[in-house]
Amino acid sequence: MLLQVSDPHFGTEKPEVCAALRRLAQAEQPRLLLLSGDLTQRARPAQFAAARAFADSLGIAHRMVLPGNHDLPLFHLPLRLFAPYARYRRAFGPAHDALSDVDGMRLIGLDSTRRWRHSDGELSAVQIAATAELLRATPADTVLKVVALHHPLAVNRDTERHNRVRGHREAIARWREAGADLVLGGHIHLPSVRRLPDGERTLWAVQAGTAVSHRTRRDAGNSVNLIRAGRTHGRRVATVERWDYRAADDRFELAALSALPLND
Template identity: 30%
Template sequence: MFRLAHISDIHLGPLPRLSARELASKRITGYINWHRNRGKRLFGNILESLLDDIRAADPDHLAVTGDLVNLATKAEIMAATQWLVETGDPQDVSVVPGNHDAYVPGAFEALSHAWRPYMLGDDEALSTSGDNLFPYCRVRGNVALIGVSTASATPPFSANGIFGRRQALALRQHLVEAENEGLFRVVMIHHPPVRGAAKTYKRMLGIRRFGAVMRSAGAELVLHGHTHLDTLYRLPGKDADVPVVGVPSASEALGGHRPASGYNLFTISGAPGAWSCRLDRYGLDADSRSFEVFRSEEL
């Protein structure tokens, strides 16, 4: 049995003091949005309570599917690095970046260096830096954790992700090899690889390409963030439909138009051809101090 926790969209705050040079970019729109909206809904104490609850559940591994920061400033990336160190050992925590982590040109390269230990595949010789880190594959127990990056700097008022041909070919290879090794295959990605799951200006470019990989190679589970919603979709796979599971923001307070902070806990057991995967969804309760299971289902 393997227990996998999943969180996303951390959006660590508060924002650091920004220089005029840092604001002379797309960051100005994000800065205004933070002070008008996001900063009023995201609170660090909720995130700490969530992490305490996950530690009490004692999962075998933690998957973090992006948006650790807000505007991808140097100070934010450094703070997120320290947060990762405090959250867990790189052997026990796997990360893929989101659009906010690559908010402006140059940010992706900075995070790739800073968070590298948490995004490094088992075959370190093949993992260098930047785009070449992805997709990566880590085997933990009977589970293959495959990290894909859709993070890319985009123009103002755009939050699209990109899943290109190079990653598609490499992802398919990882999936085939993991299947041959008899592993339960989990794909981690930030943007939902499903049509209609996100608005046009926030969707993933390459959804058709991702779907083709699923149909040709299959997977047992896909985890994503980005929408801040507790969703479940299914994509046609090689032998069976592939569950695609979203999760709310790890830092969202009660009272907003999207679900409050939560995490997913997957219990994986069985063997190839007869896998079992139970999903327990944990959400913030009414007192904003603890988390409780509000839905359980077999995937």
């Protein structure tokens, strides 16, 4: 089981929501943690330290961490130009593409940030091609093939189309053909599950909301995703659970469950 925590924006976090998320992790016991970017609000050392301490406190055995655009310094221009990932690296290690195989799930993580872009994300042709090769080389006993990045591959609202990662069309075509099942993203703080059209194979775009920040959208509060994979009667099965923080009960509660049909 994978826990996707996106856009916590440490520096703007709510302590009570952080505590509730720790309780959820303890109750559900996910094996793999995905931090899908915007760990901090302004890429300051204290914010990175808080993000790292929080990730450690979840007690999850395996972890993949991806940077977001907020994790590059905005106002410190020399640092942004010459060492944009220095503070990120001190807290979480090198910002690079990653691969994890845990409990029948192959997770491929991609760095979609670019130092020369303030907000927009980008996938290079090399990243898209290398990811397709990793998808094709997935071990035979893998149940679920997942690609993750900070910026969305697809969105549900026309007003958010400008936030799609550059290179999204080629990525969708190449990764669908190579066998991807899910593509996970964040950035826009709007959770959603969407089946991508115009292809023979089924490919799902799964977006996460902001996990613990007060920077919520008017119609979307704090939330995280739990993703489970398995087999039922020999067929692959994936479920995406959206867990929302409910202030009245001071806890994360299951708010939506999507059972996703997959190609065999």
